[in-house]
Amino acid sequence: MGIVRYFRNILAGLWNLLVGLSVTTKYFFKGTTTQQYPEERLPLPVRSRSMIKLIYDDEKDQFNCVACLMCMKACPNSCIKLEGVRQADGKRRMTTFKLDFSTCIFCGYCVEACGFDALTFVSEEYENSVYKRGSLLQDEQAMKWVRPHSPAAEAAPIENTAPATAGAQS
Amino acid sequence: MLTGENIVQLVSGLLHWAYAQAGISSLAGVIDPIISAVVMFGFIAVFVMFLVWMERKVSAHMQSRIGPNRVGPLGLLQTVADAIKLTIKEDVKPVNRDKVPYFIAPIVAFVATFMGMVVIPFDKGVVVQDLNVGILYIIAITGFTVIAILTAGWSSNNKYALLGGFRSAAQIISYEVSLVLSVVPIIMITGTLSLSGIVEYQKQAGYWFILPQIVAFLIFITSATAEANRAPFDIPEAESELIGGFHTEYSGVKFAMFFLGEYIAVVVSSAVAVTLFLGGWLPLPYLDFLHIPGFVWFLAKLLLVIYLIMAFRWTFPRLRVDQLMDFGWKVLIPISIINILATAVVWFCLYGKGAQ
Amino acid sequence: MTDLLLSQVKLSGESQFGTDEYVVNMGPQHPATHGVLRLIVKLDGETVKETIPVLGYLHRSIEKISENRTYPQCITYTDRVDYVSAMSVNLAFALATERLMGIEAPARAQWLRMVFVELQRLASHLLWMGAFAGDIGALTPFLYGLRERERILDLFEMTCGQRLTYNYIRIGGVMIDVLPEFVPKCRAFLDYFEPKIAEYEGLLTYNPIFLERTKGVGVISPEVGINAGICGPSLRGSGVSCDVRKQQPYLFYDQVKFNECLETAGDCWSRYKVRMNEMRESISIIRQSLDRLEPGPIEAKMPPVLKAPTNSEIYSRIESSRGEMGVYLVGDGTAKPWKVKYRCASFSNLYLLDELTRGWKVADIMAVLGSLDMIVPEVDR
Amino acid sequence: MLEQYGYVLVFLLAGIFFILMAFITGWVFSPNGLLGLRYKYKKEILEDTYECGVETQGTSWFRFNISFYLYALLFVIFDIETVFLYPWAVSFKKLGVFGFVEMVVFIAILLVGFAYAWKKEALKWE
Amino acid sequence: MSNLIFYAIAGIVVASGLLSLTVRNLFHCALFLAMTMFGVSGVFLYLNSDFLASVQVLIYVGAVTVIIIFGISLTRNLMDDRAKAMNRQLLFAVLAAAVLTVILFAAIHQSSFVTQEHPMAVTLGTVTSDTQSMTAVEAGASPVFQSVGYLADALLLPQNGFAFAFEFVSILLLSALVGAIVIARKDPS
Amino acid sequence: MTNDELKSKLEADFKDQVQSVVVTAQKELVITATVAQYLSLCKQLRDKSGYEMNHLSSLTAVDYPKENKITVVSHLWSYKNCFQLTVKVDVDRGNSSIPTLFGIWASANWFEREVFDLYGVVFEGHPNLRRIMMPDDYQKFPLRKDFADDGFIVKPS
Amino acid sequence: MNSIPLVHFLYLAAMLFGVGVFGVLARKNAISVLMGIELMLNAVNINFLAFARYWNWNSLTGPVFVVFVITIAAAEAAVALAIIISIYRHLRTANVDDAHYLRG
Amino acid sequence: MGVGLKGLSNKDVELMESESNIPGLWTLEKAVEFIFKWARKNSLWPLQFGTACCAIEMMATAAGRYDIARFGAEVFRPSPRQADLLIAAGTITEKMGYALKKLYEQMPKPSWVIAMGSCTIAGGPYYYDSYTVVKGIDSFIPVDVYVPGCPPRPESLIHGLMAIQKKIDDEPIFRRRKNA
Numbered sequence A: 001m002g003i004v005r006y007f008r009n010i011l012a013g014l015w016n017l018l019v020g021l022s023v024t025t026k027y028f029f030k031g032t033t034t035q036q037y038p039e040e041r042l043p044l045p046v047r048s049r050s051m052i053k054l055i056y057d058d059e060k061d062q063f064n065c066v067a068c069l070m071c072m073k074a075c076p077n078s079c080i081k082l083e084g085v086r087q088a089d090g091k092r093r094m095t096t097f098k099l100d101f102s103t104c105i106f107c108g109y110c111v112e113a114c115g116f117d118a119l120t121f122v123s124e125e126y127e128n129s130v131y132k133r134g135s136l137l138q139d140e141q142a143m144k145w146v147r148p149h150s151p152a153a154e155a156a157p158i159e160n161t162a163p164a165t166a167g168a169q170s
Numbered sequence B: 001m002l003t004g005e006n007i008v009q010l011v012s013g014l015l016h017w018a019y020a021q022a023g024i025s026s027l028a029g030v031i032d033p034i035i036s037a038v039v040m041f042g043f044i045a046v047f048v049m050f051l052v053w054m055e056r057k058v059s060a061h062m063q064s065r066i067g068p069n070r071v072g073p074l075g076l077l078q079t080v081a082d083a084i085k086l087t088i089k090e091d092v093k094p095v096n097r098d099k100v101p102y103f104i105a106p107i108v109a110f111v112a113t114f115m116g117m118v119v120i121p122f123d124k125g126v127v128v129q130d131l132n133v134g135i136l137y138i139i140a141i142t143g144f145t146v147i148a149i150l151t152a153g154w155s156s157n158n159k160y161a162l163l164g165g166f167r168s169a170a171q172i173i174s175y176e177v178s179l180v181l182s183v184v185p186i187i188m189i190t191g192t193l194s195l196s197g198i199v200e201y202q203k204q205a206g207y208w209f210i211l212p213q214i215v216a217f218l219i220f221i222t223s224a225t226a227e228a229n230r231a232p233f234d235i236p237e238a239e240s241e242l243i244g245g246f247h248t249e250y251s252g253v254k255f256a257m258f259f260l261g262e263y264i265a266v267v268v269s270s271a272v273a274v275t276l277f278l279g280g281w282l283p284l285p286y287l288d289f290l291h292i293p294g295f296v297w298f299l300a301k302l303l304l305v306i307y308l309i310m311a312f313r314w315t316f317p318r319l320r321v322d323q324l325m326d327f328g329w330k331v332l333i334p335i336s337i338i339n340i341l342a343t344a345v346v347w348f349c350l351y352g353k354g355a356q
Numbered sequence C: 001m002t003d004l005l006l007s008q009v010k011l012s013g014e015s016q017f018g019t020d021e022y023v024v025n026m027g028p029q030h031p032a033t034h035g036v037l038r039l040i041v042k043l044d045g046e047t048v049k050e051t052i053p054v055l056g057y058l059h060r061s062i063e064k065i066s067e068n069r070t071y072p073q074c075i076t077y078t079d080r081v082d083y084v085s086a087m088s089v090n091l092a093f094a095l096a097t098e099r100l101m102g103i104e105a106p107a108r109a110q111w112l113r114m115v116f117v118e119l120q121r122l123a124s125h126l127l128w129m130g131a132f133a134g135d136i137g138a139l140t141p142f143l144y145g146l147r148e149r150e151r152i153l154d155l156f157e158m159t160c161g162q163r164l165t166y167n168y169i170r171i172g173g174v175m176i177d178v179l180p181e182f183v184p185k186c187r188a189f190l191d192y193f194e195p196k197i198a199e200y201e202g203l204l205t206y207n208p209i210f211l212e213r214t215k216g217v218g219v220i221s222p223e224v225g226i227n228a229g230i231c232g233p234s235l236r237g238s239g240v241s242c243d244v245r246k247q248q249p250y251l252f253y254d255q256v257k258f259n260e261c262l263e264t265a266g267d268c269w270s271r272y273k274v275r276m277n278e279m280r281e282s283i284s285i286i287r288q289s290l291d292r293l294e295p296g297p298i299e300a301k302m303p304p305v306l307k308a309p310t311n312s313e314i315y316s317r318i319e320s321s322r323g324e325m326g327v328y329l330v331g332d333g334t335a336k337p338w339k340v341k342y343r344c345a346s347f348s349n350l351y352l353l354d355e356l357t358r359g360w361k362v363a364d365i366m367a368v369l370g371s372l373d374m375i376v377p378e379v380d381r
Numbered sequence D: 001m002l003e004q005y006g007y008v009l010v011f012l013l014a015g016i017f018f019i020l021m022a023f024i025t026g027w028v029f030s031p032n033g034l035l036g037l038r039y040k041y042k043k044e045i046l047e048d049t050y051e052c053g054v055e056t057q058g059t060s061w062f063r064f065n066i067s068f069y070l071y072a073l074l075f076v077i078f079d080i081e082t083v084f085l086y087p088w089a090v091s092f093k094k095l096g097v098f099g100f101v102e103m104v105v106f107i108a109i110l111l112v113g114f115a116y117a118w119k120k121e122a123l124k125w126e
Numbered sequence E: 001m002s003n004l005i006f007y008a009i010a011g012i013v014v015a016s017g018l019l020s021l022t023v024r025n026l027f028h029c030a031l032f033l034a035m036t037m038f039g040v041s042g043v044f045l046y047l048n049s050d051f052l053a054s055v056q057v058l059i060y061v062g063a064v065t066v067i068i069i070f071g072i073s074l075t076r077n078l079m080d081d082r083a084k085a086m087n088r089q090l091l092f093a094v095l096a097a098a099v100l101t102v103i104l105f106a107a108i109h110q111s112s113f114v115t116q117e118h119p120m121a122v123t124l125g126t127v128t129s130d131t132q133s134m135t136a137v138e139a140g141a142s143p144v145f146q147s148v149g150y151l152a153d154a155l156l157l158p159q160n161g162f163a164f165a166f167e168f169v170s171i172l173l174l175s176a177l178v179g180a181i182v183i184a185r186k187d188p189s
Numbered sequence F: 001m002t003n004d005e006l007k008s009k010l011e012a013d014f015k016d017q018v019q020s021v022v023v024t025a026q027k028e029l030v031i032t033a034t035v036a037q038y039l040s041l042c043k044q045l046r047d048k049s050g051y052e053m054n055h056l057s058s059l060t061a062v063d064y065p066k067e068n069k070i071t072v073v074s075h076l077w078s079y080k081n082c083f084q085l086t087v088k089v090d091v092d093r094g095n096s097s098i099p100t101l102f103g104i105w106a107s108a109n110w111f112e113r114e115v116f117d118l119y120g121v122v123f124e125g126h127p128n129l130r131r132i133m134m135p136d137d138y139q140k141f142p143l144r145k146d147f148a149d150d151g152f153i154v155k156p157s
Numbered sequence G: 001m002n003s004i005p006l007v008h009f010l011y012l013a014a015m016l017f018g019v020g021v022f023g024v025l026a027r028k029n030a031i032s033v034l035m036g037i038e039l040m041l042n043a044v045n046i047n048f049l050a051f052a053r054y055w056n057w058n059s060l061t062g063p064v065f066v067v068f069v070i071t072i073a074a075a076e077a078a079v080a081l082a083i084i085i086s087i088y089r090h091l092r093t094a095n096v097d098d099a100h101y102l103r104g
Numbered sequence H: 001m002g003v004g005l006k007g008l009s010n011k012d013v014e015l016m017e018s019e020s021n022i023p024g025l026w027t028l029e030k031a032v033e034f035i036f037k038w039a040r041k042n043s044l045w046p047l048q049f050g051t052a053c054c055a056i057e058m059m060a061t062a063a064g065r066y067d068i069a070r071f072g073a074e075v076f077r078p079s080p081r082q083a084d085l086l087i088a089a090g091t092i093t094e095k096m097g098y099a100l101k102k103l104y105e106q107m108p109k110p111s112w113v114i115a116m117g118s119c120t121i122a123g124g125p126y127y128y129d130s131y132t133v134v135k136g137i138d139s140f141i142p143v144d145v146y147v148p149g150c151p152p153r154p155e156s157l158i159h160g161l162m163a164i165q166k167k168i169d170d171e172p173i174f175r176r177r178k179n180a
């Protein structure tokens, strides 16, 4: 009995090893899933939180930011420092805006909190390695971003009140 | 016709003509081996680099990746870069190491396997020296690897290295027994230890030994994998337990030598497997009209076997050390002994009358 | 740093075979400890005499930080309590806060949460499977696991813009509604994914080496398991029904049909099997949830600044990918919690490691550790 | 025959030579070598024993388990068996049934020892 | 040339043999021992015994050295560097060994071997490959020591008288195996 | 069984052994006990049929510097009867000491070590009361409200 | 080819034997003593083979004896090491000098 | 040289041509230097060192989708002795900091460090109110490239890797300064 089981175990083991080998061999001949990054780039979803930018309105030639400090208060990590002045026309304008990307955790609260369409996430700007830690403290000039005038980009910013149209499509 | 033998004859003819021209014919006995050693080293270095590349590519494709592809065409120069980098990397010498053994361990690891290349027949007549005791020679000379590994583990002054080295030695010696035993049926059938002789026998017999000796082949491949410390038998360097095993403390070019040695061991044992079981340089049956040179067949079969070993590595989990030893002693060795006896009995039944 | 601990490990001089006991450090940087767990292993030959886990190498004081953040801000830190299964911790905290403040999230948000939490369970189990196989020495399943996980992350990124730290499930709902193409994509993924599980099982489940390594190793008996606080799939491998989704249903788990996966042997293989089966269950839960996803609001009506009632407290549990995840909140009437405590499955599961590995071989530590599905940030927080 | 083994000797020496060349190249070009850049660092830490980033406790030497020895013992015995087995295999056909029976007896006696070791759990890794 | 190499090998054998017995570190001793054995296998080649040379490497380097190293590692504390390697009889030992060697040398010198000028130099010549497994006895021609099968014939054929010794070896090995296991496994009480 | 029923059952069963049993506004069932009652209460909660709180889900502490107390809070769960209980015990902030639950639930071991590490509550009879998160030579108790240290930067609001 | 006189093999064997004797007599450690014995056996082997080849070279006895000697040497090493390990575990020493404790 | 040059990408050839005054004609030293830099650049073996969330992204970088192997950097070595690149991925607490420092110092030179994620750059989300987290690993080991993000995308990490490769190009190999 023992002998029979001994050999049966060996044969069953060999068979299961073959099953495993067949899986890897199958994939060996199947195509790869690799996205060859520097040459090929994955199309990122518009909601991707890659880099925070300050929206610059090139028609009005100014930043949208009115220094309402909402983003600063919302930030869990206090990485936004900004100052503003009240202009002659009574409106507040941002003068300096500093975002420390070395501590920012890309949570998105600042963008959500901003009611003036002044901050946005930009999906594609993820190539942001630097040699000096200091270069991660960016000011408004470094973060300046002009919204391209294309219909695709209009949907870009994360809006908390997106219409609930999706779902139940099955 | 282009055969390996012709090429060798041509080259040696040319060489001896050159000796005669230079008036150093009397030194031919010294220069010839040196040239063959250099050629073999060149071959093995290139081949191992190719193998490392191949392993990375094979593993990558098995895992739906691409693998190295940015250095040279298809990343072929990747291992060249690795080799150069390892060479020009700083060589850390850990404190409290045992200086001389620490230094010689990688040398032994490399040389032991490199010497095994002497008897590998790539084609009819294309072999450095066809020793009488070919198989035994390979087995004996690769036995030095154990010493190298023990020495490396011992001299590094590191717990992981020590444990890894001793485990590795225990593993190698255990699997050496089944390796040795699995070859015996072949020797019984052919009556020779010479590798070329075994291939010639297969040629005359008209079949490869993998057919009657599939069990021996499986045992041989398994033991060879274990001898080369490759997964699923890579206990000594099981990363998830012992960091790097015996070469934990080795860096730079010394580490590269262990690496090289491991791959040459794979080449040697696969080459022996090809020679013993897959008919060496013989063409596939019914394909000999193609007149493909024998060494091409040999290399093709070699790569096939190596691919198999690589596929093992990237598919199977690792055995635990006690299970590994159990497997070697309690499964492989009994089966290979049974295989020997069975071969003898079958042979007596088939040819017994004629032989006596 | 003076290593007080190492010097405290006592070695008995001689064991019966004349070997010295010796101490091997595994970690903090070690390929097998899933990050920065450190194990001090006392060995006799290859046999483990004692395993002392040393924690705290990733103790990032999240609980202290949370006491100084507003409730919504805390959610960003919950992502990092268990980054492999961030949605679950998001959900745990959101549910606790909602119960603390009496907020009820709308139905669509609840269903979305279920979809995402179960997707996260798939992702987490995939990573776990890969890591477990890797611990045992099979390297390829890890890559397969990550390959499929990438597609789940695509779904997440499409919805909330991040791959790992989502900050998606919020107090009173979810951050943002899914895109219209999400539902078909999700279904397509599930159809693609379901046959893959069989493939992994082909690679591992009955592989003789895998069986050797996992069968009968690290057996947790139900009584010991319960007493030591083991939870989640690890306890279900011992045959104890302990699924919070069944026992204390939250979200709409009482409205979907799914089985609680149980195995009885309590060894590594059972725990493996439970998780593999759970993946199948998760797929069915996601399918049912997607079916019942109705249009509607995704966030409850809430005051602009969330404040907990004075002297309120709540202990709320969910079933995260790793097991029972509890959040204990104490509110003091301000916008910041007075006390936050995350009760994590890994922390209590790890406790039994010493007992499970004693008398086994070094390699079994890896198998047991892997099968408990322990990740360090949950242990250390 | 000797000149055949002359090749082996040359392979041995050449192998050593190649490796030494590699070592020398490495030493010439590597940092802190002959031509390489000098780096400043603490030599004691660099060369300290690696143990996952924490300090090593006690000595790195420890004595091993007896099972290592028992495996080696069995290996020696079986290796000796090879010495007899290989000549027998080579001349297997000529020796015929009588030689085979002799060898079976030989192996059988050894297998008794093997079985004993198995029974006594010498083949058990501690 | 080949003579020179022989003397080099002989030098290495003696030197490493001496080192293997004088070095204090036992592990180094084992390594030197391996080297000695390897050299001896080279000497065997000069005696036209390639099979025995391989066996020498296989057994001594591959097995005996390894088991000695394992043995050393099991008795590890011996390697106290401060302990003396030599015992009290050092002087006596040197003397005895020297005297013995000198006597042996003298004996060899006195014997008639000196005049024995490599009588087989003619026959110990080129080698034929033994792919056909021909053996000396069978061929009836000049002995071909290279043939491995020849050894088996010598051992196993009953007319050669070693058959009993051959079986006895297995019993010896068996008793060595059993004895060693019994001794090594005995726990100190 | 609803929490209110449970509350009356508890009050009947453990009349003298608890200080109070309340159902909070969040529908949590909270038992408050004194240090003296703590251990036997927990033991009975685990063993008594009808309760069988075999799972110590969590054990932690809350610091109330104003009232000069630290409350040790344990959350129990019964796999058999499926209900949840919270047990609270107040200890003094200055020299806090409380019996260990290790003998009742093994899982208490590390929970208590953590509380000891971060709050400085001493658990009497604990088999291995050492720091668990912080380095062994660390002196302070970081989760206490009045904690301050060199590397500790308070977030500007 | 091979023009080495027989006596040179004999001289080599004699020297090796002498070295072995020295080791056996002088070393304190039992394992070293064992190594000395191995060396002596090797010297014997050289002699066996040399005589077989040079003296009576049709005889099979030389090589066969070498095989036996190698066998016995290896078996001896195994058993001797077992004994040394056993002694070591009892007495915490492997010095030959101290082995007289065995009697006690 | 001929062997080394064939497989080089266009970028590499441009680079070497820009360095030499006469295209195609180099001094031996420059050639050797070029080869060595090329080898170092393309064979960055990282140390297996991941502590927190970023480690998961590091694994994702090694996995099928992004496949860091294309750069020859998939050889994750468990021992610092054989590693060239320390990708500090994840939160470093003070307790861990000692180990990190030791590991870094045990890596043979030349070695490079990537600080991946906010945590290693400056303490990240744990900058305020944390009593354990190190506020930036560059306070005790030199960092070559900072990759911001929490966690950085795998592409960002690969970008960081390429930044290291650029940096290697600018570093001297030999002790004697060239053009001195």
Ligand code: SF4
Binding pocket: A052, A074, A075, A076, A077, A078, A079, A080, A099, A103, A104, A105, A106, A107, A108, A109, A110, A111
């Ligand atoms: S993304 Fe989050 S952390 Fe970063 S600036 Fe905005 S709010 Fe602060």
Ligand code: SF4
Binding pocket: A064, A065, A066, A067, A068, A069, A070, A071, A072, A082, A094, A113, A114, A115, A116, A117, A118, A119
């Ligand atoms: S919330 Fe928007 S507008 Fe207000 S300060 Fe911030 S960026 Fe400017």
Ligand code: SF4
Binding pocket: A105, C080, C165, H052, H053, H054, H055, H089, H090, H091, H116, H117, H118, H119, H120, H124, H125, H149, H150, H151, H152
């Ligand atoms: S930077 Fe962010 S993602 Fe990376 S380890 Fe730190 S918290 Fe985790």
